[in-house]
Each structure stands twice: as C-alpha cells, then as structure tokens.
Amino acid sequence: MQRYFVAAEQFGDSEIRIIGEDAHHAVRVMRTKPGDKFIVSDGQSRTALVTVLEASPMVIKAQIVERLSADSEPSWDITIAQSLPKSDKMELVIQKGTEIGAYAFVPFQSERMVVQYDAKKEAKRIDRWNKIAKEAAEQAHRNRIPSIEPVQSWQELIQSFGSYDLVLFCYEREGHAAHGRGVRLAIREWLENSAAVSTPNVLLIVGSEGGFTDREAAEAEAAGAVLVGLGRRILRTETAGIVGLTCLLYESGEMGGA
Structure with missing residues (x-):
C-alpha cells in the first residue's frame, strides 16, 4: 500500500x-x-x-x-557518518541505509577523500539526499525519515562523539586476522560492560575510497571511538556502511539475533 x-x-x-x-x-x-x-x-x-x-x-x-502502531523503527538509533565519496555513491548509501533502518546520516570530510569538496555544491546535494531518504522511507514503510546533517569537518565529527553511547570506527586494518576486533565482538563487549540503555545511540564511521590514515584512526580512538573491522575483505565505501549497519541491527535483535 x-x-x-x-x-x-x-x-x-x-x-x-x-x-x-x-x-x-x-x-x-x-x-x-x-x-x-x-x-x-x-x-x-x-x-x-x-x-x-x-x-x-x-x-x-x-x-x-x-x-x-508506529512499530517499524529499530530499537537502536544508528547514525552512519560517511566520508564524502565520489559520483553518486552517497545516494546509494542513503537510499539503502534508509531502507535497512539508519537513524541519520552525517557526511564528513577526511584526508583521503577522492572528491574535491565544494560547500555550495554539497548544499544542493543535501536537498537531493533528503528527497532520496524520504522516498526510501516511504518504500520501506518506515515511521520516520532519517535526518541528513550538513557536511562536517573531521574535527567537528570527532567533537560530536560525546553525544553517542557508542562510536565505531571502521578501519580496514582491524579486519585482518592479526589486528583488533570485528564489529560483532566490539558490540558484545560494549553490551556486557555498559549500563542498560533503552535506545542505544550509535555512530558508525566509514571512510571514503582512499580509506583512513593512521593519524585519523589514532585521533578517533583517542576521542573514544572503538576501531572495528568488517571482515577480511576490503569493501567499497558505499558497501561498508550498509554492511556495518546490518551487523549492528542483527546484534540489536532487529533480525532475530538476540
């Protein structure tokens, strides 16, 4: 209908x-x-x-x-922070992320961005992104439309970490067997060690085509983010956020995982 x-x-x-x-x-x-x-x-x-x-x-x-009844929204509010990708990849992230259940989107600038940032151009693109989110929310029979924030600088994004219960920084090194932890382990450790939150507010950070620098990873971790991997394979920027979001919703019980 x-x-x-x-x-x-x-x-x-x-x-x-x-x-x-x-x-x-x-x-x-x-x-x-x-x-x-x-x-x-x-x-x-x-x-x-x-x-x-x-x-x-x-x-x-x-x-x-x-x-x-307004019962189609996930029990976790998951925001995807996506470093600006080239072409129309952001449109795909917003469309599919909205269908799956993202709460909001935060486009931001990172060191290895492939695109040349243009504030005037991005402002116009945000209008289109909002329209895509609205149409996707209607198609998915959601009860709300995800918000799309203005483009942030790297430092602005880091300064926002305190407004989230959990910040996950997707870093390809963590996906290799010799390094760190996967997103599943990170979430379960957080659930075990954190006070109960009725609606967890989670930020999932995804890099652009060039990935993140070691400096950005270190700064994110120092600011309170948990560095996580999404498997041993290298995912495209437009795929990583969708995979991470799905993992989070599974662990929240949205897909029968709890």
Missing part, C-alpha cells in the same frame, strides 16, 4: 492533507482518486490508514480510518 509522509500540521485529528509534489505524484502518477486508501505518517509518532475524500494535483484531503 502506498505510504506518504506529511508535516505535523497537515496531520489532523480526523483528516489529513497531502500537498505539493506528493499530491501531484499521487494524482498524476498513482492515479489516486476519492475512495482510495493509503497510509500517512507525520514522521514522528502518528501513522494512520486514510481514505481519500478529494484529490487534485495541488492538494489531497483524506479521512483517517484507523490509527496504526
């Missing part, structure tokens, strides 16, 4: 309104007409099954038929 997100003020006690591009898409593309049903969420706490009363490309008015 089709799903749409609306602003809180468009979600009333008995009726909802869909406006703008969503209304145009529903009427012109999905051929929505009075009597049709779909699901609407305010992206926070309210989700409902509605029946269309009036439909035009400018606005759709619908009546709430049934309030639905």
